[in-house]
Amino acid sequence: xxxxxxxxxxxxxxxxxxxxxxxPSPTSNQVAWQRPRYDQPTARKQQxxxxxxxxxxxxxxxxxxxxxxxxxxxxxxIPLTRQTHRQNSLRSWQRIVDLGGPPAILKTPEEELxxxxxxxxxxxxxxxxxxxxxxxxxxxxxxxxxxxxxxxxDEEVERFLTTLPGIALKSARCxxxxxxxxxxxxxxxxxxxxxxxxxxxxxxxxERRIHSELxxxxxxxxxxxxxxxxxxxxxxxxRALRPRxxxxxxxxxxxxxxxxx
Ligand code: SF4
Numbered sequence: 181x182x183x184x185x186x187x188x189x190x191x192x193x194x195x196x197x198x199x200x201x202x203x204p205s206p207t208s209n210q211v212a213w214q215r216p217r218y219d220q221p222t223a224r225k226q227q228x229x230x231x232x233x234x235x236x237x238x239x240x241x242x243x244x245x246x247x248x249x250x251x252x253x254x255x256x257x258i259p260l261t262r263q264t265h266r267q268n269s270l271r272s273w274q275r276i277v278d279l280g281g282p283p284a285i286l287k288t289p290e291e292e293l294x295x296x297x298x299x300x301x302x303x304x305x306x307x308x309x310x311x312x313x314x315x316x317x318x319x320x321x322x323x324x325x326x327x328x329x330x331x332x333x334d335e336e337v338e339r340f341l342t343t344l345p346g347i348a349l350k351s352a353r354c355x356x357x358x359x360x361x362x363x364x365x366x367x368x369x370x371x372x373x374x375x376x377x378x379x380x381x382x383x384x385x386x387e388r389r390i391h392s393e394l395x396x397x398x399x400x401x402x403x404x405x406x407x408x409x410x411x412x413x414x415x416x417x418x419r420a421l422r423p424r425x426x427x428x429x430x431x432x433x434x435x436x437x438x439x440x441x
Pocket of ligand 1: 417435437
């Protein structure tokens with residue numbers, strides 16, 4: 181399977197994007213932010229998005245978020261991270277590893293699995309989702325592997341993954357991006373907040389619509405970088421409550437910051 185690192189921006193790609201940033205600003209020697217709004221033409225927004233990806237990559241360097249390079253492990257990991265802190269997810273993951281990894285989950289009664297996952301919260305629900313997801317993979321492919329999807333189109337893989345319990349659109353795209361090497365864009369709460377505040381998309385879009393709108397704006401090769409670095413930026417700077425706008429590298433072009441919201 182392709183390692184997630186393959187999708188990160190190479191030094192050459194970063195250099196190329198930095199060239200865009202070097203173009204002179206009409207108003208200042210800072211980044212030539214254009215402050216496009218969500219109702220402006222797509223081409224202009226695409227340039228803006230590419231600049232933001234470069235700035236965020238330089239700031240956060242696509243630091244590892246703990247995702248797995250094996251799709252079956254990622255199917256287990258994603259539910260463990262939902263609505264809990266990282267340390268709790270890591271503890272539960274270690275218990276899965278000690279148990280024998282995903283294959284051992286298939287032989288473990290649901291109640292026992294829930295007890296192992298107690299640190300991750302919602303353990304009964306997560307145990308049910310995880311065990312049933314793995315069973316459905318075996319039912320479909322005859323083994324605990326998604327290797328047979330290698331020749332499938334992205335849409336086909338996404339359609340199958342979203343039939344699994346607890347795997348909605350964003351989670352399906354995380355599995356595809358992190359562990360299958362597919363250049364799709366998962367839009368989580370941090371990326372949604374950032375895109376809305378910057379003015380790329382209108383607020384309150386449905387999950388399907390915001391995925392579609394952002395996918396049009398973000399080139400395939402930039403999607404991994406944007407997703408990962410938007411998460412770091414959302415955790416550390418563009419927080420849901422009390423964003424640290426005065427320290428933000430994006431503030432010159434941010435719609436929310438400009439409007440003083
Ligand atoms: S300027 Fe403020 S609202 Fe805008 S992206 Fe930065 S932290 Fe978020």
